Amino acid sequence: xxxxxxxxxxxxxxxxxxxxxxxxxxxxxxxxxxxxxxxxxxxxxxxxxxxxxxxxxxxxxxxxxxxxxxxxxxxxxxxxxxxxxxxxxxxxxxxxxxxxxxxxxxxxxxxxxxxxxxxxxxxxxxxxxxxxxxxxxxxxxxxxxxxxxxxxxxxxxxxxxxxxxxxxxxxxxxxxxxxxxxxxxxxxxxxxxxxxxxxxxxx
Amino acid sequence: xxxxxxxxxxxxxxxxxxxxxxxxxxxxxxxxxxxxxxxxxxxxxxxxxxxxxxxxxxxxxxxxxxxxxxxxxxxxxxxxxxxxxxxxxxxxxxxxxxxxxxxxxxxxxxxxxxxxxxxxxxxxxxxxxxxx
Numbered sequence: 001x002x003x004x005x006x007x008x009x010x011x012x013x014x015x016x017x018x019x020x021x022x023x024x025x026x027x028x029x030x031x032x033x034x035x036x037x038x039x040x041x042x043x044x045x046x047x048x049x050x051x052x053x054x055x056x057x058x059x060x061x062x063x064x065x066x067x068x069x070x071x072x073x074x075x076x077x078x079x080x081x082x083x084x085x086x087x088x089x090x091x092x093x094x095x096x097x098x099x100x101x102x103x104x105x106x107x108x109x110x111x112x113x114x115x116x117x118x119x120x121x122x123x124x125x126x127x128x129x130x131x132x133x134x135x136x137x138x139x140x141x142x143x144x145x146x147x148x149x150x151x152x153x154x155x156x157x158x159x160x161x162x163x164x165x166x167x168x169x170x171x172x173x174x175x176x177x178x179x180x181x182x183x184x185x186x187x188x189x190x191x192x193x194x195x196x197x198x199x200x201x202x203x
Numbered sequence: 204x205x206x207x208x209x210x211x212x213x214x215x216x217x218x219x220x221x222x223x224x225x226x227x228x229x230x231x232x233x234x235x236x237x238x239x240x241x242x243x244x245x246x247x248x249x250x251x252x253x254x255x256x257x258x259x260x261x262x263x264x265x266x267x268x269x270x271x272x273x274x275x276x277x278x279x280x281x282x283x284x285x286x287x288x289x290x291x292x293x294x295x296x297x298x299x300x301x302x303x304x305x306x307x308x309x310x311x312x313x314x315x316x317x318x319x320x321x322x323x324x325x326x327x328x329x330x331x332x333x334x335x
Contacts, residue, residue, distance in 0.1 A: 001205050001206060001236060001237075001238045001240070001299075002205045002206075003205070003206050003207075003208075003236065003238075003240035003242065004205075004206070004207045004208065005208055005213060005242070006207070006208060006209050006210050006213075007208070007209070007210035007213040007214065008213075012240045012241075014238050014239070014240070042252075042254050042255070043252055043254075043255055045255045045258060045259065056262060056266075057262065059255065059258045059259075061254045061255075061258075075239065075240075075254075075258065077258075087269050088266075091262060091265040091266065091269070092262075094237050094238050094261075094265065095236065095237060095238020095239075095240070096238070196205070199205060200205055200207050
């Protein structure tokens with residue numbers, strides 16, 4: 001649920017990083033947090049993290065300049081990817097305005113990507129949202145492993161698997177090295193703010 | 204559901220919270236939505252990271268609602284955490300909003316609950332008007 005405050009001339013939107021467990025959602029946020037200056041980003045909050053799994057969510061607020069004299073505040077969230085934490089995922093999706101789906105390029109994780117995307121569709125439906133209409137960007141993470149010995153899916157295969165029906169923007173990425181992280185963020189911010197703007201300011 | 208608030212709406216809610224709660228001794232009061240957007244921020248939150256507080260409070264409220272469902276309740280409409288110096292009181296405002304009240308040890312919980320109830324009635328009127 002986007003929120004527009006005319007007294008502060010501010011638009012607040014919520015973007016959620018979704019995807020299978022250990023796919024790199026938190027790593028995306030950590031990279032953004034590290035790379036942005038303090039006047040642009042707020043404090044990153046991670047809760048309930050034991051080991052390297054997110055059990056509830058990570059949260060990072062950003063200020064992304066202004067359009068039409070309204071300043072844009074974006075709140076980035078991640079969800080826990082593991083299948084069993086669906087209740088937490090539903091909570092974090094509440095009021096979402098845009099989604100980044102972080103897919104794992106490892107070939108062994110192919111089924112996890114498909115399962116997670118189906119789970120996203122189902123949970124969005126629970127919020128009365130349609131996955132084909134909500135701002136959505138795909139990121140094919142872990143492309144830095146392409147030179148190694150671990151078998152990866154090709155970008156074309158990932159596109160075929162995940163994006164053949166959706167036809168949304170997709171970016172190859174390496175969250176740990178920062179490749180594609182800002183391209184993904186820029187695109188999802190752009191389409192989310194555009195949709196919120198169209199929906200709210202023109203009504 | 205999206206929310207667009209005019210300057211007048213915000214001022215009206217700010218006045219209501221300020222008169223009912225901050226004047227009665229609450230240190231800081233936040234009105235947020237269930238998605239953790241900060242709508243009104245009243246009192247003395249200078250030293251607080253209110254954005255993180257809003258995100259964690261919405262999550263906390265959501266998580267507690269799940270606990271409620273597990274034990275067969277629809278929702279716990281009120282949450283209260285007691286600290287050594289500072290206490291925090293969460294109440295749902297209709298289905299979509301949460302009122303967070305921070306108050307010190309010198310203010311009684313009973314008084315806060317009474318005033319919160321009054322504040323919520325008024326806030327609901329304003330929010331229903333805005334949503335319609």
